[in-house]
Amino acid sequence: MKLDISIRHFGKINTASLKLRPFTVIAGPNSSGKSFATKALYSFFNAVNKDHxxxxxxxxxxxxxxxxxxxxxxxxxxxxxxxxxxxxxxxxxxxxxxxxxxxxxxxxxxxxxxxxxxxxxxxxxxxxxxxxxxxxxxxxxxxxxxxxxxxxxxxxxxxxxxNPTEYLFSAISNSFANALKDNFQISNLADLKNYRSAADDLAQFDFAQLGSVTLKKAALTVALNPDSFAEFRQFNTIVYLESPVYWKMAAALQSVRQDKRQLSMYGWQKINYLTGVPRYVYDLLDQLSHKRKISHPIGLDQDTINAAIGGEIKLSESGDFYFQEHGYADGVGLHSTALGITNLGLISLLLKRGVLGEGSCLFIDEPEAHLHPSWQKVMVEALFELSTKGVNIIIASHSIDMMKCIENIMEREQDNLDLDAHFGINQLSADGNSVNMSDNVFKRIAAIKEDLGQSFYEMFVDSAWLG
Known part of the structure; x- marks a missing residue:
């Protein structure tokens, strides 16, 4: 994957220029717009990747x-x-x-x-x-x-x-609009415009020669180059991982969805109400419910992940997730399992069930969540290996440990890879703007580390002064 995208006046983002590559990082402090970018891109890729x-x-x-x-x-x-x-x-x-x-x-x-x-x-x-x-x-x-x-x-x-072109653009617009509402859990698309922007500013995604998407109040307009569809439709599966808490509550979330379907079926409620659960959670539950035929195994050593967490996350015949610890016959429900195990173990499960493979696109919001620094290294190494085997990785992170792991990988691989072609290193400021846009990936990640390490430096100075 090689896409350069400009995002303006969307959510927390003011003006951002993002480089999407096989291994993409979007870093920045809390409330900088990282998650707005990843959720919006997931929604768009899902909408345009369908054969409407x-x-x-x-x-x-x-x-x-x-x-x-x-x-x-x-x-x-x-x-x-x-x-x-x-x-x-x-x-x-x-x-x-x-x-x-x-x-x-x-x-x-x-x-x-x-x-x-x-x-x-x-x-x-x-x-x-x-x-x-x-x-x-x-x-x-x-x-x-x-x-x-x-x-x-x-x-x-x-x-x-x-008029297939007109029909397709209309279908993509409707699909993208509904995906945004479901994934951000909002009733009105106008709520996604940056509240700091001027009244006449338009929220926009610009894909350069591939086309653009514009949000004006609650109206979404898709204008894509028909020749660009091959670029957008390159993904076999698209996955979004966020909080592992969702997977502890998988059975309850499925019940919420079933209740909604039943209410709609009997006419007691309209089907278009928001459940409070993002669509990407249900998208992945649906994908995991089917075990795919794997024609070409991706070749990632899942044992490394399973060894780190001391077991393996599995899915029972009844659709329940559980953790099978090494050396024990009985599994443990995820509600009794550490969040870090769930966060890391899901990668192994996605590979085992064929959800992730060559041509997949994996979004992870804060992959460092609930992970000890040593497990963060396991996570980053696994994601990098996937990126070399045809899985497109896009992570949103504010972990200095993860940035250091990525920097170490780039130093290790600089003689084997075209780093600029493989790594998209992006930094957002607290006010939602792209910063430190050097052409050198090492300078970019160094700037991210410096920004994320500022609070530690300030605490160190404070402790030295108090001492």
Whole structure:
């Protein structure tokens, strides 16, 4: 991964220029905007990494195909004209099923546009046939109602085949907007604008020649270069790790989500209320619930992590997380396990279940949380090794110990790696601005260490003066 991004007036960030590389660090004091950057980028990458054209097309096809059984009971009552129209409709739906069998996955954007353009004639014919069915069913309110439920899905198909670029940008905008609301747990996107910025300042993500995303009040506008989609869609999986506390409460969080679904199902609550739990937590729970086939093992020695924590985090058949300590037959629930073990052990679990692999992107907010300095070194070494094996690492940190570990790795690897190409070292100030933007990665990380070590220096001076 090699992306240079400018972020302005977003959350705690005023103006930030970030270099995203295979191993990316965003460092700074508390409330500098580090987490705003990582959560926003996670939300954006997730939104743009989805194949919205294929999802929209096949979902609409499924809804139309599922309507056929509901129309079948009317067959004995059909007139000759109705029968002909219904048979035409069924034939055209069968053609759509054949189209579905031809996978659109991982096609380039332009290849998708070409394929969808070839379907204009079929979708138009389906729309005309639906109009015919509606006209001949004029005397049957129930049948007209069933056909009315089909019409929005045909309209969706028409939008996709007639203007796929416009449809895609709209879908990305909606997906990104909803992801921001869910991951920041806010009701209004306008709340994400930097409160210190001027009224006419726009919150913006600028990806240089790849495009931009602009937030004006509560309206989100995506303007991406179609040729850039390959750059944004390079990730096989995208993972966001934050507080290990969430994993101690995994069963309770799943219950909260299930309650929300049930309330929505029975019409007692609207489905769009905020639960208080960021979406990225549920995203990862969903990914961990499936054990993937691993075609090409990533080659990271998980034993190093497991040896450090004295065991291994596992997932039971019933979906419960537990810690299996070396030498003991019985596991211990994460609610009785140290937070540091959870924080470090999750990396091993993600690898074992195939969630992390070549082409993945892993965000970690404060990976140092609850870790002894010696375990911080284990964490950094593991993340660096992953970054050399095709996993894109983006961490937000204010740990001077972690910065020293990263500096040591850069010194050790400077003859083996192009450090500028592999490491993106970024520093934010307390007021949300990029600082110390030297071209030299060693100077950048030295500046971060100096800033993070300032409080220790001041305490040392105070103790010397008191002595």
């Amino acid at each position: 054209l294929a999802i929209g097309f096949f979902d609409s096809c499924n809804e139309i195909i599922m309507a056929i059984p509901s129309l079948s009971p009317f067959l004995p009552k059909f007139s000759q004209a109705e029968r002909v129209a219904f048979e035409d409709f069924s034939f055209q739906l069968n053609m759509l099923e054949t189209i579905k069998a031809d996978s659109f996955e991982r096609l380039s954007f332009m290849a998708q546009v070409t394929k969808y353009a070839l379907l204009k004639k079929e979708i138009h014919a389906l729309s005309v046939t639906l109009d015919t069915l509606v006209s001949v069913a004029d005397n049957d309110a129930l049948m007209k109602g069933l056909l009315a439920n089909v019409e929005p899905h045909i309209s969706e198909l028409k939008k996709i085949v007639e």
